Amino acid sequence: DTAVSQTPKYLVTQMGNDKSIKCEQNLGHDTMYWYKQDSKKFLKIMFSYNNKELIINETVPNRFSPKSPDKAHLNLHINSLELGDSAVYFCASSQDLGRLGKAFFGQGTRLTVV
Amino acid sequence: AQKITQTQPGMFVQEKEAVTLDCTYDTSDPSYGLFWYKQPSSGEMIFLIYQGSYDQQNATEGRYSLNFQKARKSANLVISASQLGDSAMYFCAMREGPTGRRALTFGSGTRLQVQP
Numbered sequence: 001d002t003a004v005s006q007t008p009k010y011l012v013t014q015m016g017n018d019k020s021i022k023c024e025q026n027l028g029h030d031t032m033y034w035y036k037q038d039s040k041k042f043l044k045i046m047f048s049y050n051n052k053e054l055i056i057n058e059t060v061p062n063r064f065s066p067k068s069p070d071k072a073h074l075n076l077h078i079n080s081l082e083l084g085d086s087a088v089y090f091c092a093s094s095q096d097l098g099r100l101g102k103a104f105f106g107q108g109t110r111l112t113v114v
Numbered sequence: 115a116q117k118i119t120q121t122q123p124g125m126f127v128q129e130k131e132a133v134t135l136d137c138t139y140d141t142s143d144p145s146y147g148l149f150w151y152k153q154p155s156s157g158e159m160i161f162l163i164y165q166g167s168y169d170q171q172n173a174t175e176g177r178y179s180l181n182f183q184k185a186r187k188s189a190n191l192v193i194s195a196s197q198l199g200d201s202a203m204y205f206c207a208m209r210e211g212p213t214g215r216r217a218l219t220f221g222s223g224t225r226l227q228v229q230p
Binding site for chain 2: 035040041105
């Protein structure tokens with residue numbers, strides 16, 4: 001059983017298109033995240049949801065919109081894709097407890113905008 | 115200011131030797147957690163080890179140990195008896211605050227290459 005699964009693994013699309021990446025976790029975690037890893041491997045938080053509530057919204061173009069239909073799912077929709085959006089996007093989840101918990105990551109979605 | 119600093123972009127180590135990957139952090143929050151993740155060439159992020167700010171002892175997980183020096187704000191990862199499969203990117207990360215609701219802040223990573 002995959003703990004955090006995201007689809008698709010690879011996504012190649014043209015500039016200007018709209019695309020979505022889906023993420024699901026079966027760990028019963030309360031908090032889910034989207035991270036972006038650029039070409040230099042730097043990982044940066046984009047969004048975080050806790051029990052379907054948006055709690056972190058970093059400086060991200062509003063072409064990116066997260067949606068959490070329930071606490072096990074967090075999708076990322078991107079409008080009007082640009083070349084600079086090419087990156088690996090990771091979904092992650094963690095438990096929202098008093099004790100700090102580790103984040104479990106999905107396998108990543110490599111987005112290439114051409 | 116950088117919250118997590120990894121000063122070694124790349125490291126080489128001979129198989130079966132130990133290697134230390136450096137990580138320093140910056141926070142004014144008394145409650146925080148420090149994490150190390152491994153990212154092999156296949157791309158997935160693999161959790162290795164965790165150290166809480168209030169933990170009295172250094173964390174260990176098999177061949178991985180974390181050299182936690184709170185006063186120096188350092189959390190170095192030590193890999194003992196390196197194996198060829200340890201070749202990967204290694205990321206240090208921190209979560210600040212008393213709950214798990216905050217996101218991880220990552221360092222820039224260290225690429226480790228294990229040589230036969």
